[in-house]
Amino acid sequence: MPLRLDLVEGQRANLSAIERRAATLAPRRSVKKEWQAAWLVRAIGLIDLTTLSGDDTPERVRRLCAKARNALRQDLVEALGLSGPVTTGAVCVYPTMVSTAVKALDGSGIPVASVATGFPAGLMPLKLRLEEIRYCVAEGAGEIDIVINRALVFDQDWQGLYDEVRQMREACGPAHLKTILATGDLKTLRNVARASMVCMMAGADFIKTSTGKEGVNAVLPVGLVMTRAIRAYEEETGVKVGFKPAGGISAAKDALIWMTLMKEELGNAWLKPDLFRFGASSLLGDIERQIEHFVTGRYSAAMRHAVA
Structure with a gap:
């Protein structure tokens, strides 16, 4: 849709109210026993199983893809x-590893997501950022996680941000576009709310909290601001936009809290992988461990589970 500055600048963030609301999620909203096990199985299907390390190798990516195809131990x-294997929502890798992941996931129906646009800083010329997106799509990536230029947010240059994200949306072609706001760098929740709205107007299929490389990554107050921006955008346009918290989500209990946030703020539609994902590398291991406790009544050592 065209950029509407009135809608962008109308975004506000009441810090104390946001913190109070976020603080209610963990102690007052919980699921237990078989319901918890069911929610955790659902959470597995929401994970973008991720490896974004400087020492990534094709073999590591193939191992990650094997885990994505059989995310929960057969026993x-x-x-x-359950009928059939449990799979993750996607596998997320660097651009040079996309073709390896595509081959490893062939026939599974699991999409490959690739970071792009000079991840994690995004401080590359726009022409090169767009070319990187096209490269990833040509290699077979079905989802592209781009990072925004934070300087445009600091300058309140909403037209500039809109124009860049719009061009990235066009470069993605048929692939889904996830825009990473790097909220830990944006300093204020108002900046988060306004940047979220601009990215959605420019055509983002998902808005995402973090690269995982900032000092502060996915935290509930930021998640609350972004989910309410998604709700406001849907009320204005009728279009549903997805949400992806990423960075620092490694415990099954944290996944349940984030899922509670989505259910209460946006509804059951956002408990499915087409509208909600976790960006995580170690979360799957703890979820599998918690499910084993439900089945056996005993906690196993983390080393007994295949490394995710």
């Missing part, structure tokens, strides 16, 4: 009475 699948 646990059978104990829960």
Whole structure:
């Protein structure tokens, strides 16, 4: 849609109210026993299983893809009475690893997500950022996680941000576009709210909290601001936009809190992978460990689970 500055500048963030609301999620909203196990199985299907390390190798990516295809151990699948293997929502890698991941996931239906546009800083010429997107799509990536230019937010240059993201949306072609706001760098929740709205207007399919490389990554107050921006955008346009918290989500209990936030703020539609994802590398291991506790009544050592 065209950029509407009135809608962007109308975004506000009441810090104390946001913090009070976020603080209610963990102690007052919980699921137990078989309901918790069901939510955790659902959470597995929401994970973008990620490796974004400087020492990534094709073999590491193939191992990650093998885990994505069989995300829950077979004996646990059978104990829960599930049909077929449990898979993750996607596998997320660097551009040079996209073709390896595509081959490893062939026939699984699991999409490959690639970071792009000079991840994690995004401080590359726009022409090169757009070319990197096209490269990833040509290699087979079905989802592109781009980073915005934070300087445009600091300058309140909403037209500049809109124009860049719009061009990135066009470069993605058929691939889904996830815009990473790097909220830990944006300093204020008002900046987060306004940048979220601009990215959605420019055509983002998802808005995402973090690269995982900032000092502060996915935290509930930021998540609340972004989900309410998504709700405001849907009320204005009728279009549903997805949400992806990333960075620092490594415990099953944290996944349940984020899922509670989505259910209460946006509804059940955002508990499915087409509208909600976790960006995580170690979360899957703890979820599998918690499900084993439900099945056996005992906690296993983390080393007994395949490394995610």
